Amino acid sequence: MERINIRSLHIIFTEKSDGNMKDSSVRKDFISKHQLPSPILPEQKHSSVVLNADSHNLECDGLFTQEKNKALGVLTADCMPVVLTDFSSLSVVHAGWRGLIDGIIENALRMFGKKEIFAFIGPSARKCCYEVQEEFAEGLKKTGVSERFLSRSSDRITFSLQELAVEKLKIGGIKEIYDISLCTICSQKFFSYRNGDFEERILTMAWLED
Secondary structure, eight states, rough: OEEETTTTTEEOOOOOOOTTTTSHHHHHHHHHHHTTOOBBBOOOOOOOEETTTSSSSSOSEEEOOOTOOOOEEEEESSSSEEEEOOOOEEEEEOHHHHHHTHHHHHHHHHHHHHOEEEEEEOOOOTTTTTOOOOOHHHHHHHTTGGGEEEEEEEEEEEEOOOHHHHHHHHHTTOOOOEEOOOOOTTOSSOOOOGTSSSOOOEEEEEOOOO
């Protein structure tokens, strides 16, 4: 487990050694062991939907709250966890390539209105390892996303979720962006879908203290 504290913001992300956070019993034991607030998790459909954490329906990939001491979280294994806060409100989103292209960052920022926002990008598949096919690259062009987020060599194409996210954040007026710069594929510390961890997930959670 790694913990980051910035003013009243607390961010935690787990590692393989903490166990499979998709397993609710493992997650409950982890929360209890470290005396953490129990996080609210979205159902995660690879969508661009962001909902208030108090919603009865949590079929979404991002949550938002204006309540202090209310923890929000997402489960990932290569997709990108993003935490956004103006230190009064908080959003945590699960951004895979579909959600990112479809506007989950923009939808989350819209929940805040025009405020100074801090953004955190957690462990996720990075350009060094996130290989895609030519069909993906061609499809990306059709969405209007620039080719500069792809890296081509003689034998492979890779894609940067983080660079696209940073551009979207900057377009949204975000100046303070903290990218943890950890790749889930080439690091042995994290579960990775690309490495065969199909049912295992890491947890990224955050909350604001009073």
